[in-house]
Amino acid sequence: xxxxxxxxxxxxxxxxxxxxxxxxxxxxxxxxxxxxxxxxxxxxxxxxxxxxxxxxxxxxxxxxxxxxxxxxxxxxxxxxxxxxxxxxxxxxxxxxxxxxxxxxxxxxxxxxxxxxxxxxxxxxxxxxxxxxxxxxxxxxxxxxxxxxxxxxxxxxxxxxxxxxxxxxxxxxxx
Numbered sequence: 001x002x003x004x005x006x007x008x009x010x011x012x013x014x015x016x017x018x019x020x021x022x023x024x025x026x027x028x029x030x031x032x033x034x035x036x037x038x039x040x041x042x043x044x045x046x047x048x049x050x051x052x053x054x055x056x057x058x059x060x061x062x063x064x065x066x067x068x069x070x071x072x073x074x075x076x077x078x079x080x081x082x083x084x085x086x087x088x089x090x091x092x093x094x095x096x097x098x099x100x101x102x103x104x105x106x107x108x109x110x111x112x113x114x115x116x117x118x119x120x121x122x123x124x125x126x127x128x129x130x131x132x133x134x135x136x137x138x139x140x141x142x143x144x145x146x147x148x149x150x151x152x153x154x155x156x157x158x159x160x161x162x163x164x165x166x167x168x169x170x171x172x173x174x
Contacts, residue, residue: 097151098138
């Protein structure tokens with residue numbers, strides 16, 4: 001049997017030296033085609049950054065995730081939930097009182113989460129409700145959502161009263 005020319009150990013050694021690599025660094029280190037490099041990387045297990053459009057990679061055993069499931073290395077951020085949208089869902093789901101966009105931006109260290117939150121609402125991955133003039137995002141699961149909304153209300157910010165039935169609104173406008 002022929003000895004493999006490209007070995008996963010070469011990648012492991014490179015990651016031990018640098019912890020995080022870009023795609024180009026990964027290909028240069030592997031010294032092989034991109035498909036072979038991805039096979040080698042997959043065999044080692046890896047994470048992709050949720051910032052910088054997933055441009056950075058690290059091996060699965062390198063990150064020391066905090067209690068929120070986040071890890072940062074020189075401004076490059078990784079999540080045990082994977083991409084940014086999945087991370088936002090997980091953070092909202094695990095929050096005690098839902099989360100505002102500002103709270104998510106602060107925890108994730110990204111500039112603007114609003115477009116991604118809008119897509120998550122459209123895809124029915126999260127729910128939102130106005131509290132104190134701003135949107136707060138909540139779990140999709142009814143029991144968790146009710147618990148989160150109750151805690152948010154206990155923080156002193158009351159949600160607006162529910163809207164009257166559509167027929168009443170239409171009659172009022174006519």
